[in-house]
Amino acid sequence: MPEEESSFRSCFQRDRDRIIHASAFRRLKHKTQVFVEHEGDSYRTRLTHSIEVAQVARTIAGALGLNPELTEAVALAHDLGHTPFGHTGEDALHEIMQPYGGFDHNAQAIRIVTRLERHYAEFDGCNLTWETLEGIAKHNGPVEGALPWALAECNAAFDLELYTHASAEAQVAALSDDIAYNNHDLLDGLRAELFSDEDIQRLPIVGDCYAEVDRKYPGLDPYRRRHEALRRVFGVMVSDVIDTSRALIAGSGAQSVEEIRHLGYPVIQFSTGLWAQLKEIRAFLFSRMYRAPSVMTVRAEVSKVVEDLFPIYLGDPKQMPARWHADIEEAExxxxxxxxxSDYIAGMTDRFALQDHARLTGRPIPADHSTPI
Incomplete structure (x- = not known):
């Protein structure tokens, strides 16, 4: 809905600020990125991941002459819709919700910022600009085929032109997500001792960065050596996106954001060579980290938390807090x-979901794991 313009911040700054102050954003500090929230203080959570994505995105946007506030707003909001326990929780909730339209974390993020945040006197949600909503909805590209129900509901109200690409700013947010997790998952995996420095030195990009550090700082403390190498990996990815995207934007001839949207391809990309190398790094992380046998055991356990909670609340929804009761009574x-x-469970943090599961079932899930999800 229309609002009076601020005298000291742009509409995209306002969007960014409202996202930062959202309850859903605060809850990200206790939601799984790769490791369950209670596993250690130094592992990334969804909150720290989102902050790192926003930092990378703002840097790239500035280098390319794009709008940094819009880029940052989309980056900060991109994971708002995640469930407890990361993608494991999302998979479990999606399976349970199949008879009711499924679950998708990107669509849930849109639902949060348009409906579920209820702090303002004049509107539900955060009343974000169309451009920020568009960026959240399709930062990964055009949305085709059957829409997740939450996204379809939002699109009916705002017409986000889901058949086109998003703005270059939203595209930057998407690749910044890739940059952030390809880098920090290596560091968190090393910290968890799922693999060693020697293991990842066999990977493309990474090995060259370790070799550069060894040449410049022979005999460096192992932990400083690791950090110096991986921050260079970060730099390689960021520089590649800036150089490749600058050439793509110039070569496209696009003179407006509308032309960017209708090009039929993204203008923010990795180079072909670097993208192939990142696929190899991603495959390593998938096999050695995301699908390690010990990890799969934990995935099954926390999936059970979501699977148990859903029928309990569906059968007795008044078990939910009082602020949800008006919505329950209006359900047709x-x-x-x-x-x-689904909205309620998706909003839970890891620790709250575990505590609520123990309270309602009397069967606490073991909380002494040191493996990721």
Whole structure:
């Protein structure tokens, strides 16, 4: 809805600020990135990941002459819709929600900023600009085929032109996500001792960065050596995106954001060579970290938390806090009620979901794991 313009900040700065002050953003500090929140103080959470993505995105946007506030707003909001336990929780909730339209964390982020944040007197959500909503919805590219129900609902109200690419700013946010997790998952995996420095030195990009550090700082303390090498990996990815994207933007001939949206391809990209190398790094992380046998055991356990909580709340929704009761009473059918329950569970932090599961089932999930999810 229209709002009076601020005398001291742009509309995109306002969007960014409202995202930072959102309850859903604060809850990211206790939501899994790769490791369960209670596993250690130094591992990334969804909150620290989002801050790192925003930092990378703002740097790239500035180098390319794009709008840094819009870029930062999309980057900070991109993971707002994540469930407890990261993608494991999302997979479990999506499976449970199949009879009711499924679950998608990107669509849930849109639902949060348009409906579920309820702090303002004049509107639900955060009343973000169209450009920020568009960026959250399709920063990974055009959304085709059957839409997640939450995104379809939002699109009916705002027409986000889902068939086109997003702005260059939103595209920057998407690649900054790739840059951030390809780098910090290596560091967190090393910290968890799922693999060694010697293991990752066999990877493209990474090995060259370790070799450069060894040449410049022979005999460096192992932990400083690791940090110096991986920050160079960061630099390689960022520089590659800036150089490649600058050439793509210039070569496109696009003179407006509308032309960027309708080019039919993204203008923010890695070079072909670096993208192939990143695929190799990603495959290593998938096999050695995301799908390690010990990890799969933990995935099954925390999936059970979501699987147990959903039917309890669906069968007795008044178990949910009082502020949800008005929505429950307005639910017209089981599908509407299931979607409210999904909203509630998706908003839980790791620790709250574990505590609530123990309270309602009397069967606490073991909390002494040191493996990622």
């Amino acid at each position: 059918d089981e599908t509407a009620l299931a979607r409210i329950v």
